[in-house]
Amino acid sequence: MFKTAKTLALGLAVTAASLAGTAHAQSADWIKQVTRTIAAKQTYPKAAQARGEQGTAKVKIYVAASGAVERAELIAPSGSTVLDREALALPSRTGSVPPPPGGATSVTVPITWKLL
Template sequence: MMKTAKTLALGLFAAACVAGPAHAQSVDWIRQVTRTIASKQTYPKAAQARGEEGTAKVKIYVAASGAVERAELVTPSGSTSLDREALALPSRTGSVPPPPGGATSVTVPITWKLL
């Protein structure tokens, strides 16, 4: 029997990395960011066909307006396909709620699991 793909939502308690000491991130804002990004998450077909699972951690740089400026892979998932998807996901999202303290960055885990 073939396993079905289940894209797991990003962890609601993402590890926050503040861009500068004056910028404070609220837990609510981090939750909003993770929910926004999770809404665009997909399971790459090639990774699913090969039975690949994993969690990648991605650092997302957010402008004061909420625009996603760029993303970088902090911790790879162990799958090239999943890592590519993890890096593409924030840009595909486009924007997130504006950060309360101005431009900042946040590191979020992105998980894929086959059931």
């Protein structure tokens, strides 16, 4: 991750969570843990940064009962092909998140890149 706060800001927040295969709501604490785990791997692609590209991509992440990230799906593009590719690669690069409390599920997260 770039450490130059003057040139960029990275943000990842969960604004909506959806369930796949479970009948109960996800734990807010679990969603926060997933958010922190994924945010720790987020980077600003050099090509996008050099071109001044910014945006938010929404990615649906499918999580196994063990916490393994099974796959990711782009729900809403950022407007930048480079940022969209990074958004899809990020969950896989993370590898696993804390196991979901109710078994296999999915969560939709917006991943934001913003130059300052």
